[in-house]
Amino acid sequence: MGYLRELPAIGRDIGSVLLLIGTATLVPIIVGCFFQEWYALPWMASSTFAMLGLGGLLHLLPKNTKPPRASLSISATAVIWALVGFLGCFPFIFAGMPLIDAAFESMSAWTGTGFSIATNIESWPKTILLWRSLMQWIGGLGIVAFTLTVASRSGLVTQNLYRSEGGSESFMPSVIATAFQMWKIYLILTLIAIIAILLTGLSLWDAVNVAFCAIATGGMTIYAAGITHFNNFALEMVLIPIMLAGALPFRLYYVVYVSRSFREILHDRILHLMVGVYLFVAAVLIVELFTAGMPLMETLRESLFMAGSVVSSTGFQNTTFAGWGLAPIIFLSIFLMIEGAQGSTSGGIKLNRLQVMLEALGWWFRKTLQSPKAVVPMRHDGKPIYGKEGETLIAKSLLMILLFVLLMLGTLIVFLHDPYFSENLAHTIYDLCSCIGNNGSSTGVVGPMMPDYAKVVMFFIMWIARLEIIPVLILIWGILRGFDTQKKSDRRD
Template sequence: MDRLEYFSIIAPDIGQIFRFMAVVTSLPLAVTVIYGEWEMFVPMALVPLIFLLVGSLLVRVPHPAREARLSIALTAVALIWFSSALIGSVPFIVGLQMPVTDAIFEAMSGWTDTGLTLLPDVDQTPKTLLFWRSFMQWLGGIGIVAFTVALASRSGLIQRGLYRSEGRSEAFMPSVVGTGMAMWRIYIIITLASIGLVLLSGVPLWDAVNLALTAIATGGFSVHSAGIPYYQNHLLELLLVPVMLAGAMPFKLYYLMYSHRKVSFFGDRQAVALLAFTLIGFLVLTADFIFLMGHDLFTALREGIFMATAGITSTGFQNTSLHVWPAVTTLFLVMFMFIGGSSGSTAGGLKISKVILGLEGLAWWFRRIFVSGKAIVPFRHEGRTVQKNIAEIEVSKNMLVIILYFVSVFFCTIAILHFEAQTTVDSSKVIFEVVSAFCNNGISTGFVNPDMSFGSKWAFIFLMWFGRLEIVPVLVLFMGLIKGFD
């Protein structure tokens, strides 16, 4: 199929999503009005205007009457996310005169819930743009496509392939269209509850709103350069822990609570595993802080629970500097960042569901080694026996994604080390930042900064994009552009 013909199939659906994004992205203009930042009105208004213009053009593209294949949905999702980062960068370019690459980095970090930043001074940034960063993370947390399903549900492509191609949303709810509006309500209710919880710490409403938006989205942007330590508020740190965990839980549990009044957190393996990982991380980090760093018990407990939660939920908040951590403690946090939160949540990382399936697959493989070749060893997943041929396909696909994650981290680390070859670089810090970006975490050692090379900045942009969509949609897009879509 010709590339233009291929694009004509997906163009109307992308355009429809962009037009709805134009409506949603108009909200930050209210901040401009409230705080009287009129110089930011035009830069911020350009975002919904561009979404509207581009969307209106795309919906008018003539498209052939043929069934949309999975590759079309994957390509569309990859294009939607990258285009959103390009459009989202406009206020930073026009309003702050940021370099184009830095602005795209900032927007991609926002949409993908990563939380790494290249802003030169967050405290001096206009409130309109600070809220825009938080709002991008909030929208990106549940997924750009997922957030427009309720309004664009008449599109057959969106109903199935497009929605399910968006990496973090695949297990959100059992029925895409039928529960679209419920998705909006659930996310808004949880966000409002989070704002109320954060307000109990005594921080101002402005700070509470932004912190809650980025915490429930497991994003990690802050409205101060110093981040969470700026507040010197131990109660705030404690209250953010349940908000981060709430964002990393499988959202289908909230749907069951909302629609069936059924609470089943401890009946879901991902939820139980998330809490177990958090507890393990808390114990290990606390012990390291006490015995390896000499912290007092209260400081060790406070930093241990916060950083363990921020690591496993892929939230970029941090209440301590990683520069003083022992190497073994930093490596442990890297493992947590790599695992990430639950599938169907706002969290990044490999996902707990893939870790569980990978361990089940390894156990199944070893059991088959020690029995007769004629013996049938059943594969059980989530309490059900799965047919052998289906199990082999699903386990293989799962292991392929895991391998792709490791390969991506390896090659991007090598590339960035080459880009920074003229400077003195600690390779362990590069590895940490690459994992943080690829797993959309955002916890930083300080390596990511505006002085990075041009190549390194773009490597991180692609890392965040790849990680947010779990690699495959972006690979399909690149392969189609290179080899064609036939």
């Protein structure tokens, strides 16, 4: 139990995040004052006081002279997401949602999943609606990166908090500097998105909320009908590149910023893969829906938009899936699990891992066809990788893919014991894949009438999947067995 001595340092970092997020809750409160929604301010202030109060108490814990071990730091990331997912739900409770529904709505927003089970959203005050959009925007880039922008030190805690949530997408020597650049890029992309959406005829209020959710690949809107509320073809076409932009690694935007040239980004393999996957998905949907009898223009509109929504992990949808057969729904479910790139705002397995597996497949073919004595290096991003480095890269990618698949199959087996889910297998598979991929588009299975136990299960699935499973496993292992593994291995060495 020696790790207990290190918990105060972790508590201080968690407290710092809660203080920062609590400060962010002041934005919708200011907006509420502007619109004179005085009755809504106590609703919003409930989350403000909860986050600032708990964050302040944790920040009073004594400092630790030594940085905590990596396992504790990574576990802290999981704790942070769980806390903000719950504490952010208080305004929804006061807006009339039951506790379980409010917690589900909050976690869905923070993780960028985008499922909504609210039934009276049009009656909500602008204060709460903006908070819901802002949750997606902050959660899209990552609560951990939000902490790093004002972190006062760069030690093991900071490094591991960042990497456990954002992968290894560090494009500057300092993690703190990386976080600052990420937020600058994020703000610029958001402003561009707002301007582009305004040009489609939306009001400033609608444009800001839609832009927050689009660039964050969140998918919620401030209307029960979602994007179809606007019935705006131009808006849907503009949202496609915005959604895909949010799903690209922020490293690419930083390269453009530094080099003042689009040359390198246009040659990036992940960009090529994302565009290729988008075009492939769109083409298959067009063929499937058109041959099923859907009018051509409606086919093109739904296919192009839903392909962009699924590939980017956004979750906006301009269809109720009426007229869709079994084949396109199951086909789209596969890509709900993959989605955008590492170092972006998207969820899911990530295209980077699909890229590694495709490269590994090509490597295995080359090794088979050539002489057994020939040294055939694996090529990743166009560069040769020798020895165990390539095998390790493949193993990590394969492990993550298997964990996501096991999470989906395990949950599916549980849900299919319930008539609510077993009644329509294809729609259940689609919505479950959407949940695990933090996408949020739905065939209607996920909704307010869903059993309460399923809402609780999906609350945790969204949390686990957004963190890419490993931090939650480390947290559970640490709680059950202790966080002393690294220390003991160091002693043996």
